Amino acid sequence: MISSARDFLSSHRDELIGDLTDWVSVPSVAGVPEHEADLLRSANRLAGLLRATGFPTVEVWKAPAAPAVYAEWIIDPAAETVLVYGHHDVRAAKAEEWEETTPFRAVVRDGYVYGRGSSDAKGQVLAHVWGLRAHLAECGAPRVNLKMLIEGEEETGSIHLRDLMEEHRVTADLVIFSDTLLWHPDHPAVCTSMRGMLLAQLRVFGPLRDMHSGAVSGPAPNPIHELSRVIAALHDDKGRITLPGFYDDVAEPSARRRAELAALPYADDDWLRRSDTRSIGGEEGWTVLERLWLRPAAEVITILGGDPAGPSRGAVPAAAEATLSIRIVPDQTPAAVADQLRRWVASTISDRVGHELTIGLETGQDPYATPPDHPAVEALASAMQEAWGVPAGRMGNAGGGPAELLARMTGAPVLFFGTGLPDDRWHDSDERTSIDVLLKGAEALAAFWRGR
Structure with a gap:
């Protein structure tokens, strides 16, 4: 069935791409003093998009040299509150190594948007913005209390995130962490752990x-x-x-967890092609996906x-x-x-x-695992199946991030959702994001909000 969210996103495809290419043009490089003003410009650009989406409260929190954007939409203080976490800072780029474009001049080519931050993680933030807009077009208003916290120093270790959350008393019943990868563009999977x-x-x-x-x-x-x-x-x-x-x-991974990873479609040649890693090594006795996500x-x-x-x-x-x-x-x-x-x-x-x-x-960052039987996991899997048209598996995230900190500060479980891919070239030259995956991700989020 073609959902009205899908129709909405299809009709606004060019606007989503325009928002991303415009935002990528702001070189919000983390940890570089000459880019402090760009980080503030990046935060203000996102704040404008969130206000235009309908958030009644949008603020730019000025942490030292790394502003964060906070927005909230409270429909009922007694209702469930969901906090969306992401980041708008990006890694430095060596322009001489880029071939598709220069790092901060986004181009659209062959179904991808190329540019620093297109996937990590401005594209993921915009999937939330447009997923919410599609949900509002369908339902008229959010069905839960929504908060967004998009920080500006994830790439340098989220040093002031704890202080910001304490100062502003950020609370939630569920956290959605959006700085992660999908396993495959055609095979969605819910991420339930982060190293x-x-x-x-x-x-x-x-x-x-x-x-x-x-x-x-x-x-x-x-x-x-x-x-x-x-x-x-x-x-x-x-x-x-x-x-x-x-x-x-x-900790020894459970048989259930190992079976979840074994169920994902995997082949050595596909992994080597998409990851550009030349060969496979690592700890003997474990599969490649277990080495990535469990070890x-x-x-x-x-x-x-x-x-x-x-x-x-x-x-x-x-x-x-x-x-x-x-x-x-x-x-x-x-x-x-x-x-x-x-x-x-x-x-x-x-x-x-x-x-x-x-x-x-x-x-330093602690590892985190989502409670495997939390109802939000299955709700997100169902939403992803609606968007992709195939059942969603389970996966992990090989990188790090402040997921455990968010869980500890809010007392809420963390659910992961990202639209990046292993072949999106995070932190490397010619970073890119798949437009098709962005649209599917936004559609899945619209379905997730509808089901809350």
Whole structure:
């Protein structure tokens, strides 16, 4: 059956795309001082869209250098209250690596909108805006109390989110978290878990200054060699992380959860094509989807040493550094993993070098799992089936985010809904979003609101 929400969205397709391309043009880059004004412009642009949608209350909350947008539509103080969470800040982009367009000049091509933030996560926010507009066109008014909190510093760790929620006393009975991926454009799945995250930087010190390699090569401690050795020791030959005690707190996934993931359509060649990952590795004994969503992981995301730009000076460098991203799962915590990492580095690194380990506990994020039998899970699955025309499976999210914080601050369960795809190139060049998936996502949200 073609719903009136589908008809509404089809007739407003160009407006949705226009809203997204206009918003992408605002370079709301997180954590870069010269883009602070752009973050405020981005927040004000969204605030205008929410007012035009009908929200009686819309505010821009000015957290330090990272404004958030808050909106609420209270129909009855005694009714259910649903809080939608998302973010409008984006990652920095290297324009010279983009081929489809420049990062902040969105283009529409072959069914996609290209531009930084088109998928992560401005497109996801607009799916909510237009899903609500389609619902209002069908039903005239919301059926629950609606709140939206779209922050401006997710990409830098949501440092002030807790303070904002405490200051403004944000409450809810259910949270919808929209900064996630779908498994496949043709096979919808409800996300019911998110891994946590911990970032750390390891600096290794060799000679007291950069030294001509011809003068000291051989006896001098080389910090790149030692950093490489430590990084190589982070995993064993079965792909397991070697921090002592690391797996002691890793909850064993239920047979039900493993069966849910096994039911998703999966093939190695499809995954490699859509993820651009060249080959498959990771922890032995687990499927690719289990490695992504149920098991912890440790990655090196930056490494620096010597002369990374320009001609080499032929010197043994004085220092080298790497940034580690550790993804954690229930029942691990950032604090416990930080202690394990400190002990492991201290016992692993050579005494011929100095080192400094900095762990970002202030931006660490706990993992979160939606209560599997919460009625909102099935309600969202039914809404997604209405939009896609096929049953919705269950999946997880491999990244991190403040889901556990939102649950703790509101006391409400968190439900995940996103319109991103693994092949949307988040944080990379030529980021894009599928227009068809955006429209289906908005239709699913309209159906979800109708069913509340």
